Amino acid sequence: MNAIGFDHPLALLLLPLAALPFLASPLRLSAVPSSAVVPEDALSAAIGVALSCLGALAIAALVLGLSGLHRRDQAVERRGAGANVVLLIDRSSSMDSTFANRSPEGKEESKSVAARRLLTDFAARRPADRVAVAAFSTAPMPLVPMTDHHDAVSAAIAAIDRPGLAHTDVGRGLTLAFSMFDDTSSETSRALVLVSDGAAVIDRRVQDALRDAARRDPVRLYWLFLRTQGSKGIYDRPPPGEPDTPQIYPERHLDVFLKSLGLPYRAFEAKSAADVSAAIREIDQLEQRPTAYKETIPQQNLDWIAYLVAAFATALLLGAKLMERRLDEPELARPARTAS
Amino acid sequence: MRPDWRSLALGSALALALAAAAQPEIQATRATYDVIGFVDITGSMNARDYSAQGSPQSRLDAIKQRLPAAIGRLPCGSRFGLGVFSERRVFLLFEPMETCRNFGAITGAIHGLDWRMAWEGDSRIANGLERAIEMAEPVGADVVFLTDGHEAPPLRADLPLTFEIEKGKVKGLVVGVGGAELVPIPKYDDFGRESGFFSMRDVPQASHVGPPPDGAEARAGYNARNAPFGDMPEGDEHLTSVKEPYLRQIADATGLGYVRLVEPDALAAAIETNAKPRPIPVPVDLSPLPAALALLALGLLYGAPLAASLRSRRVLQQGVS
Numbered sequence: 043m044n045a046i047g048f049d050h051p052l053a054l055l056l057l058p059l060a061a062l063p064f065l066a067s068p069l070r071l072s073a074v075p076s077s078a079v080v081p082e083d084a085l086s087a088a089i090g091v092a093l094s095c096l097g098a099l100a101i102a103a104l105v106l107g108l109s110g111l112h113r114r115d116q117a118v119e120r121r122g123a124g125a126n127v128v129l130l131i132d133r134s135s136s137m138d139s140t141f142a143n144r145s146p147e148g149k150e151e152s153k154s155v156a157a158r159r160l161l162t163d164f165a166a167r168r169p170a171d172r173v174a175v176a177a178f179s180t181a182p183m184p185l186v187p188m189t190d191h192h193d194a195v196s197a198a199i200a201a202i203d204r205p206g207l208a209h210t211d212v213g214r215g216l217t218l219a220f221s222m223f224d225d226t227s228s229e230t231s232r233a234l235v236l237v238s239d240g241a242a243v244i245d246r247r248v249q250d251a252l253r254d255a256a257r258r259d260p261v262r263l264y265w266l267f268l269r270t271q272g273s274k275g276i277y278d279r280p281p282p283g284e285p286d287t288p289q290i291y292p293e294r295h296l297d298v299f300l301k302s303l304g305l306p307y308r309a310f311e312a313k314s315a316a317d318v319s320a321a322i323r324e325i326d327q328l329e330q331r332p333t334a335y336k337e338t339i340p341q342q343n344l345d346w347i348a349y350l351v352a353a354f355a356t357a358l359l360l361g362a363k364l365m366e367r368r369l370d371e372p373e374l375a376r377p378a379r380t381a382s
Numbered sequence: 383m384r385p386d387w388r389s390l391a392l393g394s395a396l397a398l399a400l401a402a403a404a405q406p407e408i409q410a411t412r413a414t415y416d417v418i419g420f421v422d423i424t425g426s427m428n429a430r431d432y433s434a435q436g437s438p439q440s441r442l443d444a445i446k447q448r449l450p451a452a453i454g455r456l457p458c459g460s461r462f463g464l465g466v467f468s469e470r471r472v473f474l475l476f477e478p479m480e481t482c483r484n485f486g487a488i489t490g491a492i493h494g495l496d497w498r499m500a501w502e503g504d505s506r507i508a509n510g511l512e513r514a515i516e517m518a519e520p521v522g523a524d525v526v527f528l529t530d531g532h533e534a535p536p537l538r539a540d541l542p543l544t545f546e547i548e549k550g551k552v553k554g555l556v557v558g559v560g561g562a563e564l565v566p567i568p569k570y571d572d573f574g575r576e577s578g579f580f581s582m583r584d585v586p587q588a589s590h591v592g593p594p595p596d597g598a599e600a601r602a603g604y605n606a607r608n609a610p611f612g613d614m615p616e617g618d619e620h621l622t623s624v625k626e627p628y629l630r631q632i633a634d635a636t637g638l639g640y641v642r643l644v645e646p647d648a649l650a651a652a653i654e655t656n657a658k659p660r661p662i663p664v665p666v667d668l669s670p671l672p673a674a675l676a677l678l679a680l681g682l683l684y685g686a687p688l689a690a691s692l693r694s695r696r697v698l699q700q701g702v703s
Contacts, residue, residue, distance in 0.1 A: 056677070059677070059681060062681070062684035063684055065684070065688050066685070066686075066688035067684075068391075068392060068683050069388075070388070097680070097683075100395070100680055101681075104676055107402060107670075108673050108677065133473070175476075177475070179501070180502075181499050182499070183473070183475060183499045185475045185491060186475075186490070186491055189484075189490070191483060193479050193480060193484050194476070194479055194488075197477045197478070197484075198475065198477075200477040201476050204474040205517075207473060208501070338483075343667075345402075345667075345673075346403045346404075347403075349402040350399075352399040352402075352403075352673075353396055353399035353400045353403055356392060359392055360396055363386070363388060363392055364389065366386075
């Protein structure tokens with residue numbers, strides 16, 4: 043891709059006008075019997091050529107300016123401290139209730155509103171991240187592919203407090219999230235952040251797929267569990283004598299499963315928005331690895347530079363023009379001398 | 383001494399070029415559009431009645447190809463959000479975002495759409511459209527609803543279709559996707575592998591929602607407790623085509639426009655005609671005006687003596703001959 047572009051390339055057809063100064067001169071003609079009378083003078087010849095060049099430069103610069111010279115928007119590779127993050131967000135309808143498991147009233151915040159607010163902050167604080175967003179509920183859904191554009195990320199995060207669906211298919215959501223790291227995201231800086239308010243039994247086949255994905259694309263795994271009051275937590279064990287099955291303790295079993303993947307893994311159990319905020323701050327601090335990301339520098343108009351060049355050349359020409367003296371012109375100094 | 387006209391031309395060219403370099407601008411407004419595209423991802427959207435490069439293309443793939451291109455043609459500053467429709471409701475993937483800067487992300491998200499994202503098999507389009515309009519309203523966006531109009535189970539002709547939304551608050555359009563000919567709908571097994579096409583017995587051919595209609599007793603197979611609607615009739619609900627009259631009807635009832643999925647240019651134009659224009663201030667660069675005048679001045683400066691010398695040469699030649 044060329045770095046320089048034109049808004050109206052057709053205007054460039056006027057460029058041949060720049061040849062005009064070599065065919066004509068803005069200086070007035072002097073009546074001389076023969077050009078042979080004029081002595082050969084290298085300096086004069088050089089000045090003549092220079093004046094023509096200045097004229098050509100002025101015209102060419104004006105044409106370039108008129109054709110809308112600009113530098114195209116450029117993606118500049120930058121290095122920073124951040125991560126390639128896949129945010130996997132639970133969009134089941136239980137996210138729309140508060141931590142106290144009520145419909146939000148007045149100033150109360152639902153879990154999804156709190157998650158939205160804090161994740162938006164998180165993304166905004168970390169310019170060096172490349173982020174992809176996926177949601178899962180009854181089915182896994184990729185929302186925004188891995189991108190450097192943080193507007194896109196915040197648009198996807200902004201949608202998480204919109205009405206969700208019924209179920210929590212966390213297993214297939216995780217498989218989708220693993221697949222969203224692209225080739226350009228360096229392996230050392232991949233992080234997967236799962237935000238959910240519950241868990242579910244992961245199908246045996248999906249478990250196998252996940253183990254396989256974890257071996258192939260190692261990532262650092264974070265589970266931000268938004269625990270609703272009265273629900274079972276990650277670390278709740280069944281009382282003695284009761285069966286310890288994933289159907290009854292899905293959160294505990296998801297935790298056990300994620301630990302078994304052999305990846306760097308942290309689980310955060312948040313019972314309030316403040317806990318979520320603390321957990322996100324901690325993830326923010328942990329995920330400071332060297333990353334390469336692209337920053338887009340928007341298109342820059344360069345036509346003003348072309349116009350300035352044209353003005354400069356015209357100014358020199360004008361200077362030359364004002365110094366012009368004709369052979370038949372009386373010298374300016376003479377009247378002054380006669381007066382004295 | 384009378385100033386030479388050539389000095390004047392140079393002087394004005396200088397002044398005009400400086401004026402152009404100062405980049406004068408005025409504020410103008412440009413119409414932009416805020417839309418949320420809702421894409422039908424139900425089973426009938428897998429029917430292949432488009433073609434691309436000589437091979438059949440499914441309706442969903444036709445959308446993936448044309449919708450991003452149409453969005454790219456909307457004026458910069460427009461915003462686009464994406465949602466999917468299945469069952470009887472919609473699910474918002476992302477809120478509207480600026481289309482020019484985020485074009486890559488929007489295209490990527492549209493290409494990521496898949497029938498596997500659907501949460502249930504039904505396709506109650508009228509309900510979905512209503513939910514879509516409700517979802518777009520709080521953010522002030524308009525709706526672009528892309529669907530083939532194939533209701534599954536089919537609507538009951540004897541029950542009137544009603545919408546409980548305020549007509550005209552949200553504008554936009556319904557985009558009809560699919561061909562006019564009936565084509566079979568691909569069927570997938572539990573692992574998402576294609577396993578043939580739906581047959582007549584696979585899908586309900588008539589709706590059994592609501593109380594049975596009058597005269598159901600006379601139908602074949604009627605049983606007051608077990609089969610109040612009678613036997614399932616034969617039909618062609620397992621085949622699909624774009625249901626244009628129906629889509630026009632629901633578009634009309636909700637105050638939206640209707641267009642068939644066409645080439646991106648026409649689709650972008652249809653969005654612009656049907657959505658609410660949202661004027662945003664844009665600076666308009668006025669510098670080409672002085673720059674063009676400066677160019678004219680320089681052109682005269684060099685052109686006039688050139689023309690004069692050409693004329694005098696001609697006179698000279700004529701004098702000699």
